[in-house]
Amino acid sequence: MNAFTIFPAVDLKGGKCVRLLQGRADAETVYGTDPVDMARRWLDEGATWLHVVDLDGAFAGESRQHAIVGRMIAALPIPVQVGGGIRTDDDIQRLLDYGAARVILGTRAWADPDGLAGLAARFGDRLAVGIDSRDGKVQIRGWTETTALTTLDLAGKADALGVQTLIVTDTATDGMLQGPNLQALDAVCRAVKAGVIASGGVTTAGDVAALRALGHTNLIGAIVGKALYEGHSRLADLQAVS
Numbered sequence: 338m339n340a341f342t343i344f345p346a347v348d349l350k351g352g353k354c355v356r357l358l359q360g361r362a363d364a365e366t367v368y369g370t371d372p373v374d375m376a377r378r379w380l381d382e383g384a385t386w387l388h389v390v391d392l393d394g395a396f397a398g399e400s401r402q403h404a405i406v407g408r409m410i411a412a413l414p415i416p417v418q419v420g421g422g423i424r425t426d427d428d429i430q431r432l433l434d435y436g437a438a439r440v441i442l443g444t445r446a447w448a449d450p451d452g453l454a455g456l457a458a459r460f461g462d463r464l465a466v467g468i469d470s471r472d473g474k475v476q477i478r479g480w481t482e483t484t485a486l487t488t489l490d491l492a493g494k495a496d497a498l499g500v501q502t503l504i505v506t507d508t509a510t511d512g513m514l515q516g517p518n519l520q521a522l523d524a525v526c527r528a529v530k531a532g533v534i535a536s537g538g539v540t541t542a543g544d545v546a547a548l549r550a551l552g553h554t555n556l557i558g559a560i561v562g563k564a565l566y567e568g569h570s571r572l573a574d575l576q577a578v579s
Contacts, residue, residue, distance in 0.1 A: 341549060341579040342558035344388040344418070344534065345379040345565055345572060347372060347409070349402050351393065356563045358512040368566045376409040376417075379565075382572045386438075387417045388560045394422020395479035398444070407435035420467050420504075429456070433463060441504055443467040444477040447484060450494045457499035465502035465534075466495045470521065471509050480508050488521065489528050496529035503531050504560070510538030512563050517544055519551065526553035536560040540569050542578045549578070 348355055350365065354375045358364035369375045376387055389409060393401040399422050410417045419432050420441030429440045439462070446453060446466045456464055469476040470488040477484060492503055505525050507518040517538040526533050532555050535548055539559045548559055559579075564570045 339554045340557065341545075342386050342534075343384075343545070343572060343575045343579055344386050344558055344560045345382075345384050346388045346390065346536075346560050346562035347375050347379070348390045348392050348562065349405060349421075352402070352405060355392070356512055356566060357392065364512075366563075366566075372405050373408050373412050376413055379572065380413055380415060383576060384572060385415055386558070387413060387415060389417055389419045389421075391419070391421030392479065395420075395443070396422075396481070398422060398424060398478065399428075403431060403435065406432065406437070410436040418465065418504075420465075426456075429460065429464070433460070437463075439463055439465050439502065441465045441467040443469060446495060447475055447477050447486060447491060450491065450498070453495055453500055454498040457501070462501045464500060465504055466491075466500050467504040467506065468492055468495075468525075469506045469508050471507070473521070476508055489524060492525050492529050492531075496531045501531055502534065502557075503529065504534045504536055506560075507537035511536070513538055514540045514564060514567075514569060516540060517548060517559070519547055522548065522556065523551050523553070526551065526556050530555060532557040534558045534560060539575075540564040542570065542574050545575050546578045 354369035391402045416438030418439035419437045475484045475486045
């Protein structure tokens with residue numbers, strides 16, 4: 338089977354490590370006050386990649402926590418992908434200069450999909466597009482707005498323009514600990530050639546096994562947050578079926 342990576346998620350808000358229920362800023366749980374220590378925790382537990390999101394940046398529309406992200410990256414020998422509030426070419430380059438292995442565009446990809454061709458050519462596999470989806474429609478600006486654009490349309494556009502990695506988050510399942518939206522992920526994987534990383538609802542080893550059972554060689558990983566923080570699963574158990 339193809340390689341499949343489990344990405345522990347570290348979401349940053351006000352310099353702390355938090356998780357938001359379905360992305361709602363008013364439904365926040367703090368899991369740690371030192372993001373670097375949290376990053377090292379996942380490394381010690383066997384993480385091979387880390388997924389980091391600047392939630393303040395996502396809501397504000399501009400990156401806010403570059404310095405913290407830079408310290409996290411510097412502390413780890415494993416690759417780190419970073420998203421949240423990345424709107425400009427300078428934002429992308431700054432994070433890459435800090436050592437990010439991959440930078441994730443969300444709202445900007447929706448606002449200027451045609452511009453993805455140039456970015457994909459410039460940054461190659463260091464660029465990903467994050468598609469936050471609810472009921473098949475793209476959500477933007479930290480999930481505070483739902484657009485008329487469908488998830489499949491944006492995924493297909495990004496894929497056609499050369500984006501190599503798509504991170505697809507089902508916002509209705511995120512933080513709910515009830516499993517991923519397999520039907521939606523299946524549809525995206527069928528529609529594109531790009532690698533797809535699943536996000537939202539992944540809770541148990543059974544969920545990972547269900548993703549693998551979809552049989553798509555371009556389904557390359559899953560992001561897991563709350564389930565790890567609250568002890569519903571251990572990273573090693575998820576990796577064992579991946």
